Amino acid sequence: MPQELELLEKQEVNLWKSGAQIYAPVEYNNYKTSISRIRESLIKEKSRFAWFQDYEDIQSELRNILQTGYSLNINISNKKKKTNETISNKILFAKNRIETIKGLTGMINEGRLARKDLIRAELLLSEAITRYNNNDYDTAEKKLNDLSEYIKVSEKMILPILNRYADKNHIRKWQKMVDETIAESKKKGIPAIIVNKSERTLVLYKNGVPVWTYNVGLGRNGSLDKQRSGDNSTPEGKYRITQKKSESRYHKALLLNYPNEEDRKNFILAKKNGLIPAKAGIGGLIEIHGGGRNSMTYGCIAMDNSKIDHIFKIVPVGTPVTIVGAVDYNNKFSSAIEGL
Structure with missing residues (x-):
């Protein structure tokens, strides 16, 4: 039996453990299809009379598949690194956004109405961070997407109130009333x-x-x-x-x-x-x-x-x-x- 076969079996297991089916599903599926074909070829070759068995072509194909697996592993590592950075940035953004909105809710009495949704967002953020630390990026991202909806609800409750104080028409009206009263x-x-x-x-x-x-x-x-x-x-x-x-x-x-x-x-x-x-x-x-x-x-x-x-x-x-x-x-x- 070609020694490359043992290397291929180890590579296949390692790729699955690294999440190839998640990060490169198409490439990984093609890789698996190639392995299935080479195994069929091996079975067919083994069925021949020992004197007529020739594994040279199979060994060449095994080396090609191994090379594909090496490239796939590099591709997965790059994608995982990129995903890691993306999720990390999303976590940081969500954390900052929650802290900002929480700070705004503390400035107005109406802020109490938004705090329930902020608490839910904080709980989901905690879960997302735990998943992220365990390299479960897919679940972490789902948690982040869910918490963003709670942040939006909180913003919808308080920003229209606060925006009044940035409205120039309101400011001019208020200034006029103050000036008249002081006068x-x-x-x-x-x-x-x-x-x-x-x-x-x-x-x-x-x-x-x-x-x-x-x-x-x-x-x-x-x-x-x-x-x-x-x-x-x-x-x-x-x-x-x-x-x-x-x-x-x-x-x-x-x-x-x-x-x-x-x-x-x-x-x-x-x-x-x-x-x-x-x-x-x-x-x-x-x-x-x-x-x-x-x-x-x-x-x-x-x-x-x-x-x-x-x-x-x-x-x-x-x-x-x-x-x-x-x-x-x-x-x-x-x-x-x-x-x-």
Whole structure:
């Protein structure tokens, strides 16, 4: 028997172990077909009378098949290396994407809605890394493809919210409202309040000059503009304090005149365009109140009790209160989503 046959049998086993059927299925199938043919030739030759057996042609063919196997092995090694690099890059991209989206979810109250899908994506990423480390690239890639769908769902939940803060039309509108409020404070010599959602701050002005800045909490969906009752969003616009409540469920409270005329117009238009349910109400009872700046409200602006105590003594009924998403283009949210 030709000695090349033993080498071929070892080569065939090694190629199968290296995943030839996965990384080079066509070439490997041709290789297997050639082996089947040479084995048939060997059987046929062995059946001849010993004096007439001639293995020279078979040996030559065996050497050709062995050479094909060597080339196939190199091809598989190159493909595995390339696949390794591809999967490694995909893992790194997925990891960075998850961390980026997770960071964004921590910036807004609405981020809680996306975290369930991010947790699922993280679990799949962990499984993909384990498969990758075990050289199971096919399964690893499937896990990565699956987790990408969860990332997309998370992005779909939060990016439209954050994109508001990169919208130049929104920024110009907010800047105009802030400028008008500060100008009124300066002209009339009165206090005024500016609430900046992106920074979660309340700035108290006197005579058009900022004198105190406080951290605040917003509605559960406070990064959005309020449209209707029960949406848990914090309204955006120019308001005034209509009542000072020295005793409130949340320590002290300053009641705002939400909804104002502009809010009512927007509410009617949104309902007409089918953007809110036909039976929805416009809502009300929007306040600046105590209870803690870290709490999520139903749409109000929350502060530490000691801070609302301070403001309560300074601002009279009628004080202008302007609530905006941001005061400039380079705000925290627009910077965070840059490059996404």
